Amino acid sequence: xxxxxxxxxxxxxxxxxxxxxxxxxxxxxxxxxxxxxxxxxxxxxxxxxxxxxxxxxxxxxxxxxxxxxxxxxxxxxxxxxxxxxxxxxxxxxxxxxxxxxxxxxxxxxxxxxxxxxxxxxxxxxxxxxxxxxxxxxxxxxxxxxxxxxxxxxxxxxxxxxxxxxxxxxxxxxxxxxxxxxxxxxxxxxxxxxxxxxxxxxxxxxxxxxxxxxxxxxxxxxxxxxxxxxxxxxxxxxxxxxxxxxxxxxxxxxxxxxxxxxxxxxxxxxxxxxxxxxxxxxxxxxxxxxxxxxxxxxxxxxxxxxxxxxxxxxxxxxxxxxxxxxxxxxxxxxxxxxxxxxxxxxxxxxxxxxxxxxxxxxxxxxxxxxxxxxxxxxxxxxxxxxxxxxxxxxxxxxxx
Amino acid sequence: xxxxxxxxxxxxxxxxxxxxxxxxxxxxxxxxxxxxxxxxxxxxxxxxxxxxxxxxxxxxxxxxxxxxxxxxxxxxxxxxxxxxxxxxxxxxxxxxxxxxxxxxxxxxxxxxxxxxxxxxxxxxxxxxxxxxxxxxxxxxxxxxxxxxxxxxxxxxxxxxxxxxxxxxxxxxxxxxxxxxxxxxxxxxxxxxxxxxxxxxxxxxxxxxxxxxxxxxxxxxxxxxxxxxxxxxxxxxxxxxxxxxxxxxxxxxxxxxxxxxxxxxxxxxxxxxxxxxxxxxxxxxxxxxxxxxxxxxxxxxxxxxxxxxxxxxxxxxxxxxxxxxxxxxxxxxxxxxxxxxxxxxxxxxxxxxxxxxxxxxxxxxxxxxxxxxxxxxxxxxxxxxxxxxxxxxxxxxxxx
DNA sequence: TTGTCTCCCTTTGGGAGACAA
DNA sequence: TTGTCTCCCAAAGGGAGACAA
Numbered sequence: 012x013x014x015x016x017x018x019x020x021x022x023x024x025x026x027x028x029x030x031x032x033x034x035x036x037x038x039x040x041x042x043x044x045x046x047x048x049x050x051x052x053x054x055x056x057x058x059x060x061x062x063x064x065x066x067x068x069x070x071x072x073x074x075x076x077x078x079x080x081x082x083x084x085x086x087x088x089x090x091x092x093x094x095x096x097x098x099x100x101x102x103x104x105x106x107x108x109x110x111x112x113x114x115x116x117x118x119x120x121x122x123x124x125x126x127x128x129x130x131x132x133x134x135x136x137x138x139x140x141x142x143x144x145x146x147x148x149x150x151x152x153x154x155x156x157x158x159x160x161x162x163x164x165x166x167x168x169x170x171x172x173x174x175x176x177x178x179x180x181x182x183x184x185x186x187x188x189x190x191x192x193x194x195x196x197x198x199x200x201x202x203x204x205x206x207x208x209x210x211x212x213x214x215x216x217x218x219x220x221x222x223x224x225x226x227x228x229x230x231x232x233x234x235x236x237x238x239x240x241x242x243x244x245x246x247x248x249x250x251x252x253x254x255x256x257x258x259x260x261x262x263x264x265x266x267x268x269x270x271x272x273x274x275x276x277x278x279x280x281x282x283x284x285x286x287x288x289x290x291x292x293x294x295x296x297x298x299x300x301x302x303x304x305x306x307x308x309x310x311x312x313x314x315x316x317x318x319x320x321x322x323x324x325x326x327x328x329x330x331x332x333x334x335x336x337x338x339x340x341x342x343x344x345x346x347x348x349x350x351x352x353x354x355x356x357x358x359x360x361x362x363x364x365x366x367x368x369x370x371x372x373x374x375x376x377x378x379x380x381x382x383x384x385x386x387x388x389x390x391x392x393x394x395x396x397x398x399x400x401x402x403x404x405x406x407x408x409x410x
Numbered sequence: 411x412x413x414x415x416x417x418x419x420x421x422x423x424x425x426x427x428x429x430x431x432x433x434x435x436x437x438x439x440x441x442x443x444x445x446x447x448x449x450x451x452x453x454x455x456x457x458x459x460x461x462x463x464x465x466x467x468x469x470x471x472x473x474x475x476x477x478x479x480x481x482x483x484x485x486x487x488x489x490x491x492x493x494x495x496x497x498x499x500x501x502x503x504x505x506x507x508x509x510x511x512x513x514x515x516x517x518x519x520x521x522x523x524x525x526x527x528x529x530x531x532x533x534x535x536x537x538x539x540x541x542x543x544x545x546x547x548x549x550x551x552x553x554x555x556x557x558x559x560x561x562x563x564x565x566x567x568x569x570x571x572x573x574x575x576x577x578x579x580x581x582x583x584x585x586x587x588x589x590x591x592x593x594x595x596x597x598x599x600x601x602x603x604x605x606x607x608x609x610x611x612x613x614x615x616x617x618x619x620x621x622x623x624x625x626x627x628x629x630x631x632x633x634x635x636x637x638x639x640x641x642x643x644x645x646x647x648x649x650x651x652x653x654x655x656x657x658x659x660x661x662x663x664x665x666x667x668x669x670x671x672x673x674x675x676x677x678x679x680x681x682x683x684x685x686x687x688x689x690x691x692x693x694x695x696x697x698x699x700x701x702x703x704x705x706x707x708x709x710x711x712x713x714x715x716x717x718x719x720x721x722x723x724x725x726x727x728x729x730x731x732x733x734x735x736x737x738x739x740x741x742x743x744x745x746x747x748x749x750x751x752x753x754x755x756x757x758x759x760x761x762x763x764x765x766x767x768x769x770x771x772x773x774x775x776x777x778x779x780x781x782x783x784x785x786x787x788x789x790x791x792x793x794x795x796x797x798x799x800x801x802x803x804x805x806x807x808x809x
Numbered sequence: 810t811t812g813t814c815t816c817c818c819t820t821t822g823g824g825a826g827a828c829a830a
Numbered sequence: 831t832t833g834t835c836t837c838c839c840a841a842a843g844g845g846a847g848a849c850a851a
Contacts, residue, residue: 070652080668101651108651148833152822157832200826203832207824251650252500252507253469254658255677261668262653262661269479269660278654547812551843556811599847602811606845 034098034186035236037138041226042100042107042186042238043283045137045323046315048293049109051130052096055123055294058089058113060267061337061346062290063279064260070285073256075340080261085268087344089115093291094276100186105217105239106284107186111291114276119294128295140228141166142240142321147221150214155207156225158195163204166227167235170197181206183227183235191237226321240284240321288347292368300368306330306349312370316361326361327354327373336364433497433585434635436537440625441499441506441585441637442682444536444722445714447692448508450529451495454522454693457488457512459666460736460745461689462678463659469684472655474739479660484667486743488514492690493675499585504616504638505683506585510690513675518693527694539627540565541639541720546620549613554606555624557594562603565626566634569596580605582626582634590636625720639683639720687746691767699767705729705748711769715760725760726753726772735763 040047050056068074091113100107141162143149149156158167170177178196185191194208219225222242230236254262270277281291313325332350335342347364439446449455467473490512499506540561542548548555557566569576577595584590593607618624621641629635653661662678669676680690712724731749734741746763 067652080672099651106651110654146833148835151834153835154822154824160831196824198825199832200828201831205824211823251652252498252505252679252681253466253650254653254661255509255665255679257677258661258665259653259658260661261664262657262659265664266654266657266660273479278656280651280654282651545812547814550813552814553843553845559810595845597846598811599849600810604845610844 033188034100035184035230036098037140037230038186038228038236038238039098039100039107040137041140041142041228041321042105042240044240044317045321046317047283048134048289049096049281050093050127050291050293052093054093054127054130055116055119056091056093056113056127057292057294057297058091058115058267058279059087059290059292059344059346060085060089060264061087061341061344062286062288063263063267065288065346066282066286066290067256067259067263069287070282071251071256071259075260076257079257079264081340082264082268085264085271087341087346089113089267089271090117090119090294091291092116102187104241105186106241106282108280108282110278110280112276112278113270113291115271115274117274124295124298127293127298131293131295138228138230139165140226140321142224142226144224144242144320145214145219145221150219150221150223152211155205155210156193158204158206160204162227163195166229167195167204168233170195172197181235183237185237185239224320243284287362288366288369290346297368300370301345304367304370304372306333306367306372308332311373312351313373314365314370325371328352328361328370329354432587433499434583434629435497436539436629437585437627437635437637438497438499438506439536440539440541440627440720441504441639443639443716444720445716446682447533447688448495448680449492449526449690449692451492453492453526453529454515454518455490455492455512455526456691456693456696457490457514457666457678458486458689458691458743458745459484459488459663460486460740460743461685461687462662462666464687464745465681465685465689466655466658466662468686469681470650470655470658474659475656478656478663480739481663481667484663484670486740486745488512488666488670489516489518489693490690491515501586503640504585505640505681507679507681509677509679511675511677512669512690514670514673516673523694523697526692526697530692530694537627537629538564539625539720541623541625543623543641543718544613544618544620549618549620549622551610554604554609555592557603557605559603561626562594565628566594566603567632569594571596580634582636584636584638623719642683686761687765687768689745696767699769700744703766703769703771705732705766705771707731710772711750712772713764713769724770727751727760727769728753 064075093111093113095110095112097110098107099110141159143159143162146157148154167181168179170179176196176198178194178198181193181195183191183193191213192209193206193213196205196207197203198205213219217239219239220242224240224242226238226240228236228238251259266277269275279291281289283289308330310330311327312330313327315323315325318324328351330349331352333348334350335344336347337344345366347362347366349365349367349370351363351365351370353361463474492510493513494509494511496509497506498509540558542558542561545556547553566580567578569578575595575597577593577597580592580594582590582592590612591608592605592612595604595606596602597604612618616638618638619641623639623641625637625639627635627637650658665676668674678690680688682688707729709729710726711729712726714722714724717723727750729748730751732747733749734743735746736743744765746761746765748764748766748769750762750764750769752760
């Protein structure tokens with residue numbers, strides 16, 4: 012679990028929304044979940060239009076139409092310089108997302124790879140927080156929020172237990188810097204921590220239901236922050252009335268193709284909780300995965316998943332096939348080209364296709380300093396930008 | 411004021427949203443407003459990507475970025491066959507919109523023009539309805555809705571005045587076919603029509619506020635229908651977290667350009683209450699305007715506007731200039747290329763640019779059967795599709 | 810004719826401990 | 831340790847005529 016604090020140093024939501032307030036990066040990260048790992052501004056990334064398109068399809072609950080044209084000049088991945096990352100939250104739903112400005116570049120050097128690698132390694136440990144899935148009682152109109160004991164003791168300011176009953180007013184800020192006041196009281200038989208006055212306003216204001224999660228943390232000034240995470244709900248059908256989904260998919264491809272043709276910047280939104288996979292990958296992460304991992308059928312691997320209450324755990328799996336996810340549109344793409352099976356058949360909703368940078372092979376444990384930093388392949392003159400290098404599909408030039 | 415009943419005969423919302431219910435076309439029209447006039451499916455239209463882009467900009471409250479590339483092969487207007495029109499309403503906000511499937515065609519014949527003209531003339535008179543702007547009392551938590559006397563007598567089933575007080579249960583359906591129940595009672599001193607029980611559920615369910623409008627009508631089976639129209643509210647900032655506005659604008663242009671290049675169908679959404687102007691114009695309306703109206707500086711004209719409470723009135727104006735709205739992107743476009751001044755300076759929020767088909771010149775009153783049906787200009791061989799004809803910019807071939 | 814106010818009484822729902830999982 | 835229930839009482843709000851614009 013990584014903090015975006017360095018990845019999005021200028022984490023101010025002055026993007027399209029024109030918001031004024033800055034988003035707290037630790038709170039954003041906590042809401043986004045432990046698997047989300049934003050690349051750092053100023054580093055190189057690999058952008059997968061196919062994954063981007065997939066996210067939009069997931070957001071709209073609508074598959075890509077066969078009508079959407081191919082962009083034959085748009086490769087399945089673009090090496091880009093990530094100029095800018097800003098953190099946002101939907102003002103209506105509090106859904107977190109990031110806006111990234113990418114500029115296609117035709118090659119990278121050793122220094123770019125080192126910087127990307129350094130950025131990955133220099134991520135701060137995540138800020139501590141507690142996250143509770145709301146119960147029916149928490150969201151009912153009768154009474155407040157039952158605070159897990161350890162959470163209250165760890166995260167809330169200590170109560171004055173000489174009072175009878177011990178109680179205090181809490182002030183917490185959400186992602187939009189809105190202030191929420193709660194009465195925190197320690198009472199009942201047996202004793203427990205509760206949030207009473209102010210809680211129901213919060214629940215109705217955020218339209219929370221049992222199954223959604225609320226999370227509290229303290230920032231460096233010891234101020235309380237709170238965020239929400241909605242239970243992944245059934246087809247909300249976001250079907251936009253602004254643009255047809257075809258036009259959206261065309262827009263993604265055309266914007267990327269235009270940027271690639273002109274080496275001009277373009278903007279994407281990454282929506283961690285809508286999409287099955289990240290589609291903007293730090294260069295070092297991509298490079299290591301492609302270079303280090305000798306993929307073969309039957310290979311065993313581990314992969315991280317998010318648990319309830321914002322934890323992580325690894326599941327074991329086996330590679331059962333290597334093939335194009337979309338052999339028509341995206342031939343020879345590395346986007347989720349590995350077919351996999353999972354050891355535990357429980358909860359069979361794990362994905363049956365993954366990308367190589369998502370997994371940790373268990374057969375190759377000693378790649379602490381893999382040999383890829385020695386690779387110096389000069390850019391071949393006359394080679395068109397984005398043509399595939401022999402192994403990587405990306406052109407590295409010596410510094 | 412025209413009804414979309416013939417324009418959208420198959421007015422079923424089975425579009426992207428995947429809704430099942432059919433939208434009542436009369437109710438949709440009443441919600442859309444008296445100026446909205448959908449072209450009929452199966453007829454020819456002129457599509458203006460510039461106007462489409464403008465609507466998206468208005469929806470997003472975001473101007474087109476200079477980064478958006480030009481599509482040099484995309485003309486400022488496309489002659490299209492309108493395959494399909496379906497009516498929709500946003501499930502969250504009840505905002506009405508229409509989905510149209512357009513297919514670029516390279517020319518039209520006399521018959522197409524006649525069919526378009528016939529469809530314009532064969533529109534049914536609009537269904538009667540009443541529309542009231544909600545007062546503070548109507549939307550307060552204390553008490554119900556005060557029904558204007560004439561409206562209640564015209565639209566609601568008659569009360570049994572032998573009851574004391576006279577009262578009945580009303581059942582009304584909204585655009586989504588949801589049922590709303592109201593107690594309709596005639597009481598108070600002096601006597602008046604009121605909706606009591608059920609009203610506040612409707613107000614909170616639709617999130618209505620003073621200034622929004624509610625409208626009631628009866629369908630051909632005498633069933634009550636009700637719709638809403640929201641007051642044009644301040645910057646709602648719909649800034650999507652799915653696609654950057656640049657990508658959206660590129661998507662519009664790329665989709666239209668792709669369709670034009672392949673003569674393949676594409677889909678647009680028309681959002682009558684978001685956009686300042688219609689961007690899909692019935693061929694006959696366009697043709698008549700361009701042929702009949704000799705535009706000159708200083709020319710006087712009238713133009714229809716919508717009043718409060720869903721009426722119409724004409725304002726007089728003068729043409730003060732003829733110039734490109736966007737001389738860089740859309741050179742020689744007819745989209746809002748007329749600069750105008752208005753006789754009444756009151757409420758100066760009238761637009762200072764209009765398109766020729768929006769106005770009625772007052773200097774040429776006798777164009778009942780204009781001479782354009784005699785024009786038979788054979789399509790010139792070797793002329794690329796969409797090239798501008800000498801006068802019209804559209805190629806007509808003899809039947 | 811109809812918008813707002815105020816009064817009256819029902820309904821809703823915060824806030825407490827009891828109790829059980 | 832914490833989720834649900836029920837009880838109690840305060841606050842919210844629907845439904846009526848009064849009154850005035």
